[in-house]
Amino acid sequence: MSKLVMGISERKEREKTEMKQLIMSAALKMFLEDGYAKTSIRNIADAIEYSPGTIYLYYKDKDELLYEVQGLAYGELLTAFKKNATSTNPVEKLVQIGKTYVNFGLDNPELYDLMFIIRAPMNVDETIHKDNGDQTFDFLTDCLKECISQNLLRLKDVNMGALQVWSMSHGMVSLNLRCRLKIMEMTEDQVRETLAASIENYIASITL
Incomplete structure (x- = not known):
């Protein structure tokens, strides 16, 4: 029985x-x-x-469903990090993380919009996608901790470093998704190359 x-x-x-x-x-x-x-x-x-x-x-409603869908999207971004950011050199890995984030946003504009641009609902349990979201952010902060522990960066605060790297990457993707980079008169390939180079140049600027 x-x-x-x-x-x-x-x-x-x-x-x-x-x-x-x-x-x-x-x-x-x-x-x-x-x-x-x-x-x-x-x-x-x-x-x-x-x-x-x-x-x-x-x-319970559409907002809760959105949060769970976002959780799946964070999982996809985490998978991309694990696949593409594999260097044993922590600074090189940090560059790979930034480039992967940018490419993910450029390749999945509608999904990126759902994840990071539309206003987050305020009436849902934020733990719904907490695991995937935390793991994705931890991938970045773990790399930064390794860089700092090896005295490779000018930055000494992990949270500040994460905010700066994330903000720069997010800002560039968002500008492109909202068609603000058209003023620069670049092809899509040139946009991708320019954003990748910007990531490299920024990280080089904070590297000792």
Whole structure:
């Protein structure tokens, strides 16, 4: 009997996970294609051919669903960091992190907008994507700690260093996403090369 109960419990948990994945997949697609503001719970429900009530069994509102989608996006950025920022030299690794961040934003503009540019909802539990968000930020701060411990940077405060590197990278991506770099009359390839060079030059400027 206990095996039967456990089997039913496992099946229900699997079905719950599959349904959440279905909802998140549809929500992400619509957020990216139609925009967050224009997407409703009913739109998402229609896309997966379920009632809105079904979605409310898993998410209290669209804002909570956005936060979970953002968590998946942070996971994608973390995967990109792990794949592309692999140098054993911490300063070179810091450059790789900056370039990876910029390329991620340029390659995924709508997703980047969801992650970092639209106003964050204020009525949700921020721990929903805390793990992925924290791990992504820790990837940067761990690299900075290593640079500082080896006396490789002019900066001595990890948080200040993280804020400066992140702010510069984010600022460049955001300017491009909002078409503010058009004034420089560069092709997309030139934009990418210029932003990558800017990352290198900035980190060189704070390197001892």
